[in-house]
Amino acid sequence: MVSKLFQKFFHSQTSGGITLIFCTIFSLVVANSLFSDSYQSLWHLDMFGHSFAHWINDGLMAIFFFLIGLELKREIFVGELSNIKKAILPIFAALGGMLIPAGIFAILNFNTDTLHGFGIPMATDIAFAVAIITMLGSRVPLSLKVFLTALAVIDDLGAIVxxxxxxxxxxxxxxxTQFGIAIAILLGLFALNKMKVKSIIPYIIGGIAVWWFMLHSGIHATIAGVLVAFTIPFDKDDSKSLSYKTQEALHIPVAFLILPLFALANTAITIEGGGFSHFSFPLAAGIFLGLVIGKPVGITFFTWIAVKLGLCELPTAVNFKRVFGVGMLGGIGFTMSIFVSMLAFNDPDYINEAKLMILVASVTAALLGFFYLKTTLTKRQDFSD
Known part of the structure; x- marks a missing residue:
């Protein structure tokens, strides 16, 4: 039975994904208009020693990762990952969707200075992917939506690792030293959980402290968001759980403030004359082929292996044709792929090239996945293989 919290999470991701699409289009248009200089300078405004974009990427995005951590925790306790038999399917699918794209990128970029970007095509954007599958309406069986969401959540965990x-x-x-202090505070938060402290205040204070010390430890600060999420008390009666209440409170600000700000700040890409002609072949090809080809092939192939080995079964109303369609939507990297690209490279030219190719690949994957599933998912819903 699908929980109310999952439904809220799914619908917030749907609306958020549509918002992301409009924000991205707006940002690209303005960045290539007469207002380009003013728009670019907005994101580089100095705020307390760092740019506005920096605070979004290292600060607000930690809250996004915190929400991902809360959803992952819920999935482990009462969702698709609560039963090992049920969990194996999306875990295998996510592994295939990470390893095959990374392998394609690594092969194409071997012995180049762009090899470090192998993590870019490993990611799936939950909001964007869910928004696309929702556009198909009632013809999409609930089990397929659950499979996509569980796959994307595990994929995000993989990206975080x-x-x-x-x-x-x-x-x-x-x-x-800084990392040790962050871990010590984190252990203190786990102790509060064990003592059944149900007030959110100490977790907020401790969480900010973990984020601060993690930020200065050299490990990316957004990792703190996921770790702190696992310290929040969880009750299998969702409605009474502090984790449930926190997750519910964060859905709207994350979907309609944090992720749109991230999209606006990080897709302000100026497309120079010549379009894609100046792109380096291995970087562009690695991202495009990794997301558009590697994702559906990896997800479907690893799912097939898990089923044929008898480790799990396909859910009702899900067959390998539909798994392949979900795999296509898995090629929508967007938020997480852009995030990784900014960590992978120091050269701003590589970063901009990667961002633009991520957008091209994500739109391509979205269109292919949408039209493929539209033809595969008939209104009669014939669930045979």
Whole structure:
């Protein structure tokens, strides 16, 4: 049975995804208009020693990752990941959707200075992907929506692990003292959880402290958001849970403030004369092929392996044709891919090239996934293979 919180999460992601699309179009248009200089300077305004864009990327995005952590925790306790048999399917699908795209990128960029961007095509944007599948209306079985959401949540967890392991803060060397303090505060928050402290105040104060010390430790500060989320008390009776109440309170500000600000700040890309002609082949091809080809192939192939090995079963109303369609939507990298691209490269030209190719690949994946599923998901909903 799908919880009310999942439904709210799904619908907030739908509306948020549509908002992201409009924000991205607006940002690209303004960045290439007569107002380009003023628009670009807006995101570079100095605020307390850092740019406005920096506070969005390292500050507000930690709240986004915090919400992802809360959803992941809910999935583990009462959702699709609460039963190992049910969890294996989206876990295998997510692994395929990360490893195959990363492999394609790595092969194409081997022995180049863009190889470090291998994590870019590993990501899936939940909001964007959910928005597209919702446009197909009632013909989409609920089980397919749940599968896509669980897959995307695990995919985000995978991206967070990749960020933590391979993309430390480029501006700071690793500081074990700061990191140790962050972990000590985190353990204190877990202790509060064990003592059944249900007030959100100490978790907010402790969470900000964890974020601050993590920020100065050399490990990307947004990782703190996910870790702190797991300290928030969870009750299987969702409506009484502090985790539930916190997640419910964050849906709207994340979907309609934080992610739109991220999109506006990070898609203000000026497209120079010549369009795509100045792109470096391995970087552009690695991102495009990784997202558009690698994602559906990886997700479908690893799902097929898991099912054929008898580790799990496909849910009711889901077949491999529909898994492939979901895999296409998994190629919508957008938010997470852009986020990783800014960590992967120091060269602003590479960053802008990567961002623009992420947008091209994500739109391509969205269109292909939409029209493929539209033809595959008939209103009669024939669920046979």
């Amino acid at each position: 990749v960020i933590a392991l391979f993309y430390p803060n480029p501006e700071l060397p690793l500081d074990f």
